[in-house]
Amino acid sequence: MKIATWNVNSILVRLPQALQWIESNNPDVLCIQETKCVDEKFPATAFRELGYQIEVFGQPTYNGVAILSRLPMSNVRRGLHDDQPDAQRRLIAATINSVRIINVYVPNGQAVGTDKYEFKLAWLGRLRTFFDTQCDVKEPLVICGDFNIAPEDRDVHDPALWAGKILCSDAERAALQVVRQWGLIDVFRQHHEEAGFFSWWDYRAGAFRRNHGLRIDHLWATESLAKKSTGAWIDKIQRALEKPSDHAPVLAEFAI
DNA sequence: ATGGTAGATACTCTA
Numbered sequence: 001m002k003i004a005t006w007n008v009n010s011i012l013v014r015l016p017q018a019l020q021w022i023e024s025n026n027p028d029v030l031c032i033q034e035t036k037c038v039d040e041k042f043p044a045t046a047f048r049e050l051g052y053q054i055e056v057f058g059q060p061t062y063n064g065v066a067i068l069s070r071l072p073m074s075n076v077r078r079g080l081h082d083d084q085p086d087a088q089r090r091l092i093a094a095t096i097n098s099v100r101i102i103n104v105y106v107p108n109g110q111a112v113g114t115d116k117y118e119f120k121l122a123w124l125g126r127l128r129t130f131f132d133t134q135c136d137v138k139e140p141l142v143i144c145g146d147f148n149i150a151p152e153d154r155d156v157h158d159p160a161l162w163a164g165k166i167l168c169s170d171a172e173r174a175a176l177q178v179v180r181q182w183g184l185i186d187v188f189r190q191h192h193e194e195a196g197f198f199s200w201w202d203y204r205a206g207a208f209r210r211n212h213g214l215r216i217d218h219l220w221a222t223e224s225l226a227k228k229s230t231g232a233w234i235d236k237i238q239r240a241l242e243k244p245s246d247h248a249p250v251l252a253e254f255a256i
Numbered sequence: 257a258t259g260g261t262a263g264a265t266a267c268t269c270t271a
Contacts, residue, residue: 009262009263009271010262010263010264012263012264013262013263013264034263034271036263036264060264060265061263061264061265061269061270062264062269062270062271108270108271110270110271116270148271202260202261202271203260203261203262203271204259204260204261204262205259205260205261206260207260207261243262245262246261246262246271
């Protein structure tokens with residue numbers, strides 16, 4: 001079972017790249033973030049023609065998540081357990097092939113000390129409560145998506161430059177560790193221990209050309225699933241193509 | 257040196 005996560009930064013703009021990427025990589029499941037698209041305008045037909053079922057949870061202009069799956073999806077959930085009806089649309093979950101899959105777009109936080117930063121930290125606290133109350137750590141489960149946090153210095157191209165900044169601050173990392181300590185394993189790090197792997201490069205200042213990146217897109221699994229992981233990788237080539245998303249897809253394969 | 261680009265929307269906000 002091959003599971004992928006990709007922040008596409010507008011599914012309508014990225015549709016040609018997404019279709020081509022799916023045909024080349026054939027994931028069983030693709031979790032996407034920042035669809036920036038209301039559900040009525042989501043290009044579902046194009047994906048159905050490739051053999052995928054689609055569950056969407058979008059809103060105008062910002063945020064938005066979706067799951068594409070070759071296999072049937074059940075028990076679809078939209079939003080955190082305590083979201084208000086008008087909450088930002090950042091989480092969609094479904095059970096596929098007996099694996100609980102949770103697709104998240106964690107708030108960016110903008111800058112340390114802002115209201116958006118406090119919202120991000122609170123959202124991560126709520127995500128931990130979501131696991132405590134809605135999920136079973138003994139079951140095969142994946143959470144994947146744009147976490148908007150580089151968990152460690154080895155996930156940052158220049159840790160000194162980024163120290164204390166948004167995406168790298170101690171409070172963000174601590175809040176993310178609280179989520180991880182529910183019982184999750186970084187599947188990518190099971191296969192690659194070294195520094196220098198990134199999943200996001202800013203559009204600005206030639207960041208990709210200079211490889212000024214951060215590893216902020218993740219795929220974490222519970223132990224029962226993580227031990228069946230046979231590989232994980234980042235499709236960096238996608239970031240070098242024409243009109244790319246600022247994020248590269250992250251993939252993991254499981255022997256199930 | 258505090259920039260730069262991209263996307264959606266509407267003349268700015270978010271990332």
